[in-house]
Amino acid sequence: MPGMMDTILNLGLNDETTETLAKITGNERFSLDAHRRFIQMFGKIALSVNGQKFEEIIESHKKKLGVKQDVELNPQALRKIIQDFKELIRLDSGKRLPQDAWMQLEMAVEAVFRSWSNPRAVEYRRFYKIADDLGTAVTLQQMVFGNMGRDSGTGVAFTRNPSTGDRKLYGEYLRNAQGEDVVAGIRTPDSLDAMPPEIRLDLDRVSETLEQHFKEMQDFEFTVENMKLYLLQTRNGKRTAHAAVKIAVDMAGETLISREEAIARINPGDIDQLLHRTIDPKAHVKAIAKGLNASPGAASGIAVFDTDEAAKLGAKGDKVILVRPETTPEDIRGIIRAQGILTVRGGMTSHAAVVARGMGKAAVVGCSSIRLDPDNGYFKTSEGMIVKRGELITIDGSTGEVLLGTVPMIEPELTEDFRTLLGWADASRRLGVWANADTPEAAKKAKEFGAEGIGLCRTERMFNAPERLPIVREMIMAEDEDERREALRRLIPFQLSDFKEMFRLMAGKPVTVRLLDLPLHEFLPSAEEAVEEIENLRKRHAPASALETEARLLTKVHQLSEHNPMLGHRGCRLAITYPEIYEAQTEAIIRAAIETRREAGQTVRVLIMLPLISSANEMIYLRRHVEAAAERVFEEMEEKIDYKIGTMIETPRAALTAGELAKYADFFSFGTNDLTQTTYAFSRDDAEAKFMSRYLENKILTDSPFEVLDAQGVGRLISMANQEGRKANPKLEVGICGEHGGETKSVAFFHQAGLDYVSCSAYRIPVARIAAAQAAIATTKTMSTV
């Protein structure tokens, strides 16, 4: 078990054996110092005496003698220290230091087992998600001494460079010292080149042997006792993501491991590091606040609290971090120009989080510990620090941290090795990897990262752009169907050009367009904003007609307000009330597809996706409207095009009735975020803000189900729906769109469940490619061992 559990206790020393050791070695100071070290460590570990108190005793003796280094302590001082140590132990623990070696052993073993439950260990396991019932082990080992003189020493080595991955022994050596001295960092060690050359040769040979044996880069500790090399321990070495990729690809090249093994070695979660700018791990930085790590990457810029100002400064080329209570569609222009976004409210699916992930921009959201006062141009941290408009700050979207000033960063780089590895992964995987991309920019990025199609193109954006929003509002405020159709007609040209650009870019790859999902009130101002505007109009003595329009708007806002918008009048429900909305969208999509084929001479693969379906009847009803709209375009353009109509599976009922739904759907796409919300009855935003951390702390959940797919519940629905859907319709294509599509464990689940593809945001595509390959490799392995 790696990490903090490997304390080494040199047992067996007592007053008597210390004297014996002094006689054998002819070095009284050495043996006394060994005894002193033993008591110090044993007292701390086995008898739980505060370690600081031992240090204080040593310090007081050094001061008395006027010396600075431990090695300057003479045998007489060491004897006094040993006496003081024993006294400290007696007072502090109420026990006597055992002289019997077996008793020492027993107590030490007990202490190790006890250490499994100390708070640090518990915290460590919680962080690394290590099971509590795994247990620990105790290793008994013969002692050798690196502090037997100048021909002795100790060191730590990596068989390859853990930062760069270079194939070159890398480590540190400390002459005339024990292992703890290196680990504790009391003396500064030399490089391995400072070792005696013959020992250094031994070390190279050992390194080679270790790699041949473990087929992995090793991190090992060694001691040299009188020019003889002893190995204390070895383990797989930790490495940066960059090094991990290089080492895996190199080892496959050296035929030390297979390509499949090389893929399996990569922790897909680390890949984010390679795709986003990160804070240099060597930099010593302290966070002033912490929020949710909503969109990975680090960014620095001046804090700006107003969207327009952020847009203006950003356009000039200034680096800006947009800091807002929360963001709305109207903040888009500021977000586009900003380096990163920091919000006080909102969870992992808040507007800011979703938009930032889609753009690959760093974002920290829900940073509720800061008090933001945008009007007076500052925010205040929980520790009372005030950050004013214009001050430089850095946000780390991978950790959720907010830092003052700028910090050293590491730029992302898609190395040749990484490309090689991704190529190997593609050869191994069965799952397709598609992208969630709403804009041509996102689609471009997705293609760069290897997307084989667009699995989710949300159309909300096409309603949200500044020149379109007024028309959308006309549509919402329409008194009757005719007025609504008229407004929708005026929106078609905008959508047409958006879709054409998307189709051209994807050049024959499938593009899945999800029809409007958001509730209409998302396109209106909030009630507070409307009330404020009415006040403003009154103060300015605006004409009665303007007031009346705003009052009508407010009435509409009230009419559309909902108790639980997530479960309200949105998705296909909106289209069942107003089928003309989906008809107009279909017209734009089909027209764009035909025009693209005509103009660019390329195939266009169109998939139209209906959101929030919960029954086959909804599907039948809307399919009829979509098909009728498509037919009208075919007739008018005297040309037909193939297209598919499918449904998202994002309500439990859709999954439970998938066999029926599949009769009317050409494809299924699991919307795992909403499906998780409804299966658990968790509103993601509310759960993350209110109780998720408590659930994780108490291990009621091992992972947030919004990050790692819940295989038992949500996954069961997915497997059922996949099987029953395919049984009813053997041509059914089945994928998932949702951020789970880019998460390792979840991708493994989707592979095993037998889906056709995963779709995730552009920056998660490499992760998905690796994870899909790992899942396929793991399955093959399992199958071949059965």
Add this chain to the structure above:
Amino acid sequence: MPGMMDTILNLGLNDETTETLAKITGNERFSLDAHRRFIQMFGKIALSVNGQKFEEIIESHKKKLGVKQDVELNPQALRKIIQDFKELIRLDSGKRLPQDAWMQLEMAVEAVFRSWSNPRAVEYRRFYKIADDLGTAVTLQQMVFGNMGRDSGTGVAFTRNPSTGDRKLYGEYLRNAQGEDVVAGIRTPDSLDAMPPEIRLDLDRVSETLEQHFKEMQDFEFTVENMKLYLLQTRNGKRTAHAAVKIAVDMAGETLISREEAIARINPGDIDQLLHRTIDPKAHVKAIAKGLNASPGAASGIAVFDTDEAAKLGAKGDKVILVRPETTPEDIRGIIRAQGILTVRGGMTSHAAVVARGMGKAAVVGCSSIRLDPDNGYFKTSEGMIVKRGELITIDGSTGEVLLGTVPMIEPELTEDFRTLLGWADASRRLGVWANADTPEAAKKAKEFGAEGIGLCRTERMFNAPERLPIVREMIMAEDEDERREALRRLIPFQLSDFKEMFRLMAGKPVTVRLLDLPLHEFLPSAEEAVEEIENLRKRHAPASALETEARLLTKVHQLSEHNPMLGHRGCRLAITYPEIYEAQTEAIIRAAIETRREAGQTVRVLIMLPLISSANEMIYLRRHVEAAAERVFEEMEEKIDYKIGTMIETPRAALTAGELAKYADFFSFGTNDLTQTTYAFSRDDAEAKFMSRYLENKILTDSPFEVLDAQGVGRLISMANQEGRKANPKLEVGICGEHGGETKSVAFFHQAGLDYVSCSAYRIPVARIAAAQAAIATTKTMSTV
């Protein structure tokens, strides 16, 4: 097929056959009138000529002749009328009246089939939920004539009285007339006693034969032609709920049918009529507004817009209808004293609806067409009618109608026959019938109606009472766990007496207590109210400390606000954050149980139910806290008591992981309202306010899944959970609580799914008893025919 489709067309008459008929009968006037009637009916039905125009022609001729009755028209006039009718048909339909009998037949048959799609028929089917693809039929029958003279006639009869159920032939007779004359109500018919006595004897004999044959009360039409009785048609007679019960019980007594058949005859939906005061169906009343029929029964009283006023007037004995925008827990004192509740906002699960159903009080909610101005003391209907405070109004909670003034009503009565029938039902059913009852009053009512236990006692009420709310708020505002525990401790005595009363009342029957489910913000004022209070305090120059307290409250309100409260921090999630809440509730429950046993010397069966569980880990965690709290009481009181801990199954995930959950649960209770909300991803309030009517109109849903359980989706989850839960824990008890427990089709489903009991509000218990018996009888039948 009963109802509007059974138009009778006397075919075969034309100019020639009319003359022949005149010769045979020697009655020219009669044959001409038959011809006239035929043309009129054929023109209207087969050629779609507006029926009113025929009437106008007859009227003009009568006026010309100066006569008043049709029978006064002489042959000459009838000839002219026939000419005018033919001309009308030619002009209006562009077709000639066919003379050929076969052609007439063909056109008439076509017309009948066409009538299946006319708007009235479509509307009728929608209302009665008759499938569109069922189709209709045409019957050809030999003609006889009731208008052949004074020894002829026509009539309608019921074999028993359809209003009272009395076993006595009941009907009407019209001398020298055809069937249409009775149906159309043009002439006023006599009672059956006006028939020639010998024919009346025949009629009694026929009535007996019909009942013996159909084993059902018959509604039949007959014609007497020259003293000979002919039957035109017979069908099962419609009857009042009261008559239905009496007839069923009587027929079983007469051994005409079995007791099982008697039970099967009852439409459980009609039973509401027997349990609630209803508006006299004979009264001619017009609604001034219509809302949701939230709680059945009709009530009259003066409109009062203020809770305190309603409470005061009600306490004096005045009859009051409390009219509010919506209700909150603070309105309870007004609701208790009011005859009924009318709200402008809110759906079928709004506070007003739930409270009213629980109290068996009439309520109309979500009556959004009225504009309420409580401050100025009036409301205004959509037609501009103004109803002021103090004016008499009537609400009908069974239909959702609001009426002006008082109207004649029928008082409910639990007749002896009904008791007999319920007794038979109890002997037939397998499902237990328990009650949802939060208060001793409701529990009393439930016992009266035959509840075998309490399946759901919500504890929210115990936090909501006026003297407790301030302590609840202290608990919410607590700075730390100690403060919270202290406030909870002070709430225990209140809960203790509530539980003791409940246990005593139920005298050994099981009582299922659901621990707190509501989110905490439900116990605080709204943000608007808090802001207003701060304004008020400022205006009154209140001390700074009062202002600060209110400001703290507002901050808390903001902190607790949620995007989707239904999916938020409520139920077991709240208790995982603050386990002390459930611990305090458990202490009160267990203490009350032991004290009741000691004081009343009766057994107490306690079931503690955890709401909104979605994973076994939640169950394990909370079970531990509940058990620890119970153990502390056992120790302190030096006495133990048996109790069970179970879970509601109201999230899809709980159902999907029921096999795991059942290991830690003694019982399951399906919360079908929330389970329906999450399975469909429908927020009930929002769905009912925004899109449910559209879904029903377009037959995307055949019933609201909140009224009739969705067997395909929600039902599948219930069946899975029931099977997998019992497999994992054979001792598991499984029931459902939720209004579906009192709905006929849903109860049939629960019976088939193999649950142990249903639990519903007191007033639905008789319905559930009948429905459960019907389901058992239907299953036995199916099994015996297999």
